[in-house]
Amino acid sequence: MEIERPRSLDGALAALAAHPGADLLAGGTDLMVEINFGRKRPEHLIVVQPLAELRDLDRNGAVRVGAGVTYTRLLAEGGGSFAAVREMARTVGSPQIRNAGTVGGNLGTSSPAGDALPVLAAFDATVVLRSRRGERRIPFADYMTGPKRNARAPDEIVVAAEWRDPGPAQTFLKVGTRNAMVIAVASLCLVVERARKSVRVALGSCGPTILRAGEAERFAEELIDESGWDEPLDVSEAAAARFGELVAAAARPIDDVRGSARYRRHVLGVMARRALERVGSVVA
Numbered sequence: 001m002e003i004e005r006p007r008s009l010d011g012a013l014a015a016l017a018a019h020p021g022a023d024l025l026a027g028g029t030d031l032m033v034e035i036n037f038g039r040k041r042p043e044h045l046i047v048v049q050p051l052a053e054l055r056d057l058d059r060n061g062a063v064r065v066g067a068g069v070t071y072t073r074l075l076a077e078g079g080g081s082f083a084a085v086r087e088m089a090r091t092v093g094s095p096q097i098r099n100a101g102t103v104g105g106n107l108g109t110s111s112p113a114g115d116a117l118p119v120l121a122a123f124d125a126t127v128v129l130r131s132r133r134g135e136r137r138i139p140f141a142d143y144m145t146g147p148k149r150n151a152r153a154p155d156e157i158v159v160a161a162e163w164r165d166p167g168p169a170q171t172f173l174k175v176g177t178r179n180a181m182v183i184a185v186a187s188l189c190l191v192v193e194r195a196r197k198s199v200r201v202a203l204g205s206c207g208p209t210i211l212r213a214g215e216a217e218r219f220a221e222e223l224i225d226e227s228g229w230d231e232p233l234d235v236s237e238a239a240a241a242r243f244g245e246l247v248a249a250a251a252r253p254i255d256d257v258r259g260s261a262r263y264r265r266h267v268l269g270v271m272a273r274r275a276l277e278r279v280g281s282v283v284a
């Protein structure tokens with residue numbers, strides 16, 4: 001196995017242009033598992049973990065999280081408009097995994113169970129890719145194309161994820177087979193962007209890609225239209241139940257070792273109700 005350790009992003013892009021499709025190594029918490037279990041034997045490995053250009057984290061209305069930002073760094077950020085990001089980062093693996101694992105690695109692997117991905121979907125994030133040919137910006141909805149498949153070209157590196165600050169009404173919930181160190185059986189991110197009168201719900205581990213629950217989003221928008229976008233939402237039991245049903249109906253789950261499709265739909269309904277109750281009352 002040939003291992004290259006470029007000193008700059010330009011160096012990494014040049015190495016990748018010379019070996020398109022070479023594996024990139026960031027924190028190694030996905031890739032090294034594949035290598036150690038003999039499921040992957042890359043001929044060429046490009047180490048991107050030390051690259052300073054992938055480590056920026058800007059929160060100035062427009063948010064930019066570099067591909068090399070770890071979950072530990074996300075956890076160190078203040079809450080507010082990062083509440084769901086922090087809730088997500090807290091559930092990832094163990095402290096060791098959070099110290100090494102990166103957002104870029106989650107995007108690189110593109111597992112439907114990747115915890116950062118429902119947050120990026122609900123934030124309507126843009127994935128920023130770079131190659132020697134230039135920069136490409138893809139809406140998250142077009143980035144992930146299937147389980148462990150994405151729109152990244154073989155000579156491209158994910159450099160960042162960007163989104164518009166949606167305000168503080170946001171939450172991330174995850175159910176696993178235990179409380180810590182666990183892959184999601186199902187996860188959900190809900191954002192109520194009051195300034196734009198927009199509700200967005202994204203589901204993880206419940207389909208081949210991260211799914212948005214469009215009907216549930218419209219239902220919640222109508223609810224908030226009635227109560228007022230500047231007012232806290234007092235969610236009735238009936239409305240919370242209907243929202244849960246619509247979210248569960250948007251899932252395309254399968255039975256697997258972690259849970260049955262029926263259980264996944266059930267927990268999505270429960271998480272959706274809790275999320276709406278939690279986030280509905282957050283106004284500023």
Ligand SMILES: Cc1cc2nc3c(=O)[nH]c(=O)nc-3n(C[C@H](O)[C@H](O)[C@H](O)COP(=O)(O)OP(=O)(O)OC[C@H]3O[C@@H](n4cnc5c(N)ncnc54)[C@H](O)[C@@H]3O)c2cc1C
Pocket residue numbers: 023024025026027028029030031032033048067068091092093094097100101102103104105106107108109113114115116156157158159181182183184
């Ligand atoms: C014990 C354990 C627990 C875990 N728990 C969780 C969990 O709770 N939630 C969760 O979501 N994940 C979990 N994971 C999986 C993993 O930690 C995450 O997916 C993490 O985000 C991967 O990041 P990394 O930097 O380690 O990626 P790496 O392993 O370095 O790379 C992963 C893939 O992404 C590609 N890649 C890396 N950087 C880039 C880039 N900049 N551009 C393009 N492609 C890139 C690599 O080539 C590789 O294919 C766990 C893993 C382990 C071993």
